[in-house]
Amino acid sequence: MTVTSSRSRRAGWVGAAYAAPTALIVGVFFIVPLLLVGWMSLHDWPLLGLPEINAPENFTAMADNELIADAAWFTVKYTVIITVLLFAVAFGLALLVQHQRRGVGLLRTAFFLPVAVGFASASLLFLGLLSQEIGPFKTDEYISWTSGSPSLALGSAVVLVLWRFAGFNMLIMLTGLQAIPTELYEAARIDGATRFQIFRRITVPLMRPTIALVLTLMIAGSLLAFDQFWILTRGGPDNSTTSLVMVIYREAFIRLDLGAAAALSVVLLGVLVVFNVIQFGVLRSRRGA
Amino acid sequence: MMARAGYYTTGAALAILFLFPLLWSGYASVSTESGFGLENYGRLFTSDNGIRPYHVVNSVLVCLITVGGTLLISTLGGYAFGRFRFPGRDLLFLVTLAILMVPYATILIALYVLLGWMGLQDSLLGLGLVLIMFQLPFSIFMMRNSFEAVPKELEESALIDGCNSFGVLTRVMLHAVRPGLITVGLFAFLTSWNEFFAPLILLNSTDQFTLTLAVVNMRTATFGSIDYAALEAGVMFMAVPCVLLFLFLQRSYVRGFMSGALKG
Known part of the structure; x- marks a missing residue:
């Protein structure tokens, strides 16, 4: 002993x-x-020079900053759109490639390959792809797909994100789908359940933890969107696609006010923590029920 | 029969849709006014805003620091979390995972200031250390699971042979956790090679820029017309190594991902 x-x-x-x-x-x-x-966040903290306490000015100043309000609204809108579309596409792809059959490995690789391309590279790729200069989507009348109008700019970013991230989320959902015992499906089929019933009564409930993980990743990722708007749309036209993280960058390195950037970061962190707590709470109560 | 044909038609159409942007980019990077050639790649390296060989060197250095550091730290850490009990173990593990919960941008503003205090402002080493930190939640989780999955008997026989814990790690364990190491290393490489936001904030001078920053700079620092063809050459130059590496390591990567990363 x-x-x-x-x-x-x-x-x-x-x-x-x-x-x-x-x-x-x-x-x-x-x-x-x-x-x-x-x-x-409690200081007037210039990029160069000595910081001085100014609390709570960095936080109160946010209310008067119109760009922050616009960016917050845009970021939320973008998050909702991306989460819905990306979830639908990724789940669809996962269902398509879930069973072992001939050629399915090639499909999985094709869907997953964009993940190997860096997101910044992917944004540049789409900048060329959607350009009138060399892209295949040329129109007679010049339309800028990436900055012609707010909705075109948002749409082009959405397409880029779907292409780049669908495969990654597909892979996560595939792990969830493959963890469901095949006996359950067989039993349901013997009982005469239709495909849709099987999907609603077996697949979705047993996928709940995986679905929660994927949704959390999507929402957190979209709330922090930066590369796609910085590179593809440059936040335009007229700041209509400026995300919150772009505002943080602008406060810090263009307006040289690290204190304001830090305050905004703290608020964003707070929102994400609250969101995660709610998410876990919902998940736990559902599991209990 | 019909269902099968429908399945493969849908699948093939979707696969083409997903492969199309990459194929188009490859095509655009070699197509020139007179046909095909490498002129776009030439302009990529020679134009005023273009990339320079030292940008490639910078990227390789950041990758070496990040991949090497991540492998070293997550191997030791995974061994500790998977095979030992020590005070503060669960707390440290949770705090490491909490890195995932905190927005990138939130701490990078502070890291910019902190690295300045440490004399690591505008430094590739500083950037590498930060990227290691961002890799740790995934890598530690992955390696802990890999070490936990190694059968106890392997470890015990090595201990009976007179190995100390470090001997057990280097002679027996490292071989057993190799799929995990490949996944962690590949992930660290892809991230550090492609990362944009962290170098954008932490590197200031153009001669410290990584490849990604330098190529993006061709778009953002240009006020006139953008040289799209050279830009696609830049995209290919960055993407091709990643795509090849991924295809080459796909088997172990996906297996490691499925067995380790998402367990529990």
């Missing part, structure tokens, strides 16, 4: 040593900046 306990105590010390590099990186590059951003 004493031998085991002294060995496990020593093992405890050894385990902590192996975890030390993780703790160091997480501490220095995650915990410290997390505290620092809160501290910065």
Whole structure:
């Protein structure tokens, strides 16, 4: 007995040593900046020069900043559109390729391949693809697909995101689909259930944890959208596709006001935390019911 | 019979739809006024706003730091979380996963200031360290699951042979967790090679720019007309290594993803 306990105590010390590099990186590059951003939000913090406390000015100033209100509204609208469409496309693709049959591997690879392309590269790719100069969607009358009108700009970003992220979400949902025991389907079929009944009564309920994971990833990702609008639409026309993270960047590195950027970051973080708590709450209560 | 034909028609149409942008980009990058050629790639490297060989070197350096650092730290960390009990274990694991919950932009503003204090402003090393941190939730989770899945007997026989815990790790465990390592390494490479937002914030001078920043700069720093053909050449230059690597490692990547990343 004493031998085991002294060995496990020593093992405890050894385990902590192996975890030390993780703790160091997480501490220095995650915990410290997390505290620092809160501290910065309470200051007038220019990009160059000394910070001075000005709380709560950075937060109260947000209410008067029209760009923030517009960007917040646009970001929410974009999040709803992307979440609905991306979920439908990814779920559809996952259902299409869920069974092992000839050629299905090729389909999976084709759908997943855009994930290997970086998102910034993908945005540049679509900039050329949707251009009148070299793209295949040339029209007689010049229309800029990426910045001709607010809805065209949003639409082109939506198409880009669907192309780039459908395969990734398909793969996650595929893992969920394949975890459903085949006996359940067989039993339902023997009982005479239709395809739609099987989908509604078996697939969807058993996929709930996976669906929750995918929706969380989609919503969080869309609320933080940046690359697609920075590169593809440049936030235009007339700031109509300017997302919240673009405003944070603008406050920090164009208006050189790190304090305001930090305050906005803190608010965004707060929204996401609240959202995650609600999400977990809903998930748990459904599971209980 | 009809259903099967319908299935394959739908599948093929969708596959073409998904492959089309990449194929078009490849075509556009080599098509010139007189036919086909590599002139667009030439302009990519020679035009005023174009990329330079040192941009490629910068990207390779960031990748080496990120992939090497992520593999090292997540192997040691995964071993610790998967095979040992120590005080604070669960807390550290949860905090590491919490990195996923925090918006990228939120901490990058603070990291910009923090790296300045540490003398790592505008530095590839600083960028690499930050990218390692962003990789950790996925990598630690993946490696912990990989280490947990290794049978106890393997470890015990090595211990009886007189190995200490580090010997067990290097002689027995590393081989057993190789699929996990490949997935973690591939993911770290794809992220660090392609990452745009973190270098945009952390790197200031054009001679420190990574490839992605330099190519995007061809679009954003141009006020006149954009050289779209050279831009597509840039897209191909960045995407082709990733696509090839992915196709080559697809089997182990997808298997690792399905068995490890999403378990539990």
